[in-house]
């Protein structure tokens with residue numbers, strides 16, 4: 001009993017110190033950002049890396065999610081005589097929830113893990129130390145570009161993903177419920193509020209930050225052994241996804257009171 | 258390019274003996290004697306370093322004067338790399354101070370350290386090249402945001418440095434395509450790019466063939482002669498070290514066994530130094546290497 005308690009206590013403390021490290025890294029990143037110390041070339045490279053590497057899997061994920069959702073919704077909506085709202089219901093769910101959250105999870109798995117792996121390898125092979133000896137702050141040179149890439153690219157991917165999801169939804173609504181394009185898209189135009197889309201984008205910005213900070217932190221704090229890089233990579237994905245779930249709940253409650 | 262270099266390339270020009278330049282062991286350039294009357298550039302005072310509660314270094318004291326080539330020798334695992342990391346403030350000592358230009362760099366924060374590190378260069382034991390960048394980008398990394406140099410000047414300097422370490426024309430290759438010794442030489446070029454006042458070399462000649470390792474020693478000496486840069490070299494290549502260093506510190510048993518000139522090293526009767534300098538195996542290991 002006592003050992004369970006002490007294990008819980010130790011776990012709690014470890015969690016606290018982890019949050020502390022994350023906050024410190026985040027603060028240092030923000031300080032560099034506000035000082036305007038941004039390496040343009042690496043930032044653009046990171047943005048295209050995050051975007052290009054994640055886009056295919058985001059597209060596939062969102063396309064099928066949109067189709068499945070539309071299938072379920074069409075079934076129910078037709079039963080309730082609300083068939084005219086199918087398009088809007090798909091779009092609303094995409095904008096509020098699936099667009100940002102699902103995209104973020106996919107990006108965490110794809111780009112967050114590669115951030116941790118890349119920085120972890122640099123740590124193990126002393127490249128981070130080499131940066132420091134060349135008067136370059138690793139946070140400024142490595143974290144800031146990835147932070148910006150996460151913050152900008154995840155919302156963009158979420159937007160594209162949401163759109164793809166809506167299109168996927170239409171394909172199913174069309175084939176199974178005989179919905180016309182005009183009816184499907186008009187119901188979206190008539191009912192979906194701009195704010196809903198904006199709120200989804202705000203969520204995605206936060207998720208992008210979470211992915212980048214956790215991925216970079218795992219990389220920078222990798223211990224100096226090559227098997228540690230693999231562990232850091234796995235942890236980056238798991239922790240990022242957990243934090244995305246928690247942040248999603250909090251943000252949903254704040255943005256949709 | 259200084260004169261010695263021109264003489265060498267001219268000699269190498271006849272087509273019949275194309276390998277002349279690589280086969281010839283370079284003459285070690287002459288330098289002015291080091292002036293030890295002024296302020297030391299680097300002063301180490303009572304430094305102690307523990308890792309995970311284990312004492313790695315203790316009671317380390319020495320000074321390095323401007324323009325000096327200072328060697329650090331010691332057995333594998335004696336703490337040479339650990340000491341070098343303290344000198345460039347990658348790690349901080351648990352006790353004591355590392356004074357560079359009258360400033361205790363062990364107590365500076367990272368922002369101030371970045372200012373200090375602009376006048377230092379470091380060549381890592383395992384090269385530590387950035388493997389996402391080409392050789393050229395690696396070498397020019399420290400001046401990438403330097404607006405006082407044009408891109409052409411940067412390219413020219415990179416080419417000169419690469420030629421100096423006999424890696425001319427490799428700008429566009431990736432580090433992964435290079436051998437260990439080639440990476441090492443690129444990392445030396447990288448350390449010299451921003452004209453450092455103080456250069457640290459961690460095992461600059463390990464993994465190199467004897468000719469190249471001798472060339473690197475000559476290069477270090479040449480850089481010091483040309484630019485007046487101070488060098489701290491870690492190496493267990495005793496012959497080269499005795500050949501180029503002005504003074505050498507021998508690390509043993511977590512602390513300094515002796516600091517002295519190469520001649521003082523050769524004539525020392527401290528057992529570990531005798532073993533090292535005269536190439537004798539330690540008692541625990543079997544066999545006995547031929548004495549030098």
Ligand SMILES: Nc1ncnc2c1ncn2[C@@H]1O[C@H](COP(=O)(O)OP(=O)(O)OP(=O)(O)O)[C@@H](O)[C@H]1O
Nearest residue numbers: 308309313331332333334335336337338339340382
């Ligand atoms: N990060 C670390 N964690 C634990 N011990 C360490 C660490 N770094 C160095 N050590 C220990 O410190 C001692 C000195 O290591 P160091 O790398 O400085 O040796 P060295 O003199 O450079 O050896 P070599 O000639 O083989 O490069 C070793 O006993 C090593 O086990």
Ligand SMILES: [Mg+2]
Nearest residue numbers: 337338339382
């Ligand atoms: Mg070493």
